[in-house]
Amino acid sequence: MIHSEIHRSNRAGWLRAAVLGANDGIVSTASLIIGVAAASTAHEGILLAGVAGLVAGAMSMAAGEYVSVSSQLDTENADLEIEKKSLEQNIDAEKEELADIYEGRGLDAVLAKQVAEQLMAHDALGAHARDDIGISENASPQPIQAAFSSAGTFTVGAALPLLVAWVVPGNQLISVVAISSLVFLALLGGIAARVGGASIIVGAVRVTFWGALAMVLTAGVGRIFGVAA
Template sequence: MIHTEHHRSHRNGWLRAAVMGANDGIVSTSSLILGVAAASTTQSDIMLAGIAGLVAGAMSMAAGEYVSVSSQSDTENADLEIERKALDEHYELEQEELAAIYETRGLAPELAKQVAEQLMTNDALGAHARDEIGITDTSQARPLQAALSSATTFTIGALLPLLVAWWAPPALLIPLVALFSLLFLAFLGAIAARVGGAPILKAASRVMFWGALAMALTFAIGHLFGVMA
């Protein structure tokens, strides 16, 4: 029986986008709700502001992720095109270059040469993309996947404090939104840590701290403007 380990690094791309989307959805929407509520506005105005923030935030996340990851993809494609041209024009030199890479990783010169020859016979561009440039199937940029993941998870995250604001009595809206938002953030941090194999308590504490800071600052600004009005 072949022994295998279950690694998690292949989840980095979609996990990063999903966690960032949900975290931003919770933090930005709860902060917006608390800031507007602190300015002594009606519950209907608070809900309107929250819904507007959800739509704008989801579209911003999708556009930002798509543009960012597309730029990464363009760079990867340009590097692959350079490598493809080099293989067409200087195949033997590229083979020597790949063998030299394997030598630096500990292979004997003759073995490194044999490995380079066999890998390039099978997939020359793939071998150079992986071992010279560092592009693999798990790390390759996927703009559409990142955009959809961020927008979807942002929407889900933003809906949570919105639902609390809709359900909460007006007199308890601010403490309940703050409390439940911190619990949502802790749960999100724990889930992300569990999927990624990281320490759960550390991840949950981290997202709660930054979420609480964002909500506190926005609440203070809303309260200040409410008093001044």
């Protein structure tokens, strides 16, 4: 019977973008709503600020993720081109380099050389990409996927405190938005940790802490400028 293990590292790319988007959506929109509300702004103005923050934030997340992941992909492609030229010009030296890597990982010199030769005979560039450069197919950057994942989850995350602010009366808005957003963040952190195979409690606590800090600071700024006005 073949034992097949379930690994989670192949989820790292989209999971990071999704969690970042949802977390930023909840934190930034809730903080914006609380800050504007603390400045004694009318309910319509609070909702308008929230909607504007949702649209701007979603587009910013999409653009940021796309540019960032594209830059990473460009760097990896450039490294692969360098390695490809090196393989074409001096394949013997590349075999020795790969054998040295395997020997450093615990294989004896003879076996390391044999492994290097067989792997390079099968896929020389792929072998060097994995073991020399550290590029894995499972973790290959996906700019479009990262952009849509981050923007989509930002929109969902931002919509949660915005909906709460829409249905809650003005005199209770700050406290209800803050508490509900912290609950949303705790759920997000727990779910992300569960999907990633980490501690659910740790995941929930760390996301909630930073979200609470952002809301407190933004409320303070809103209160200061509201009084000053």
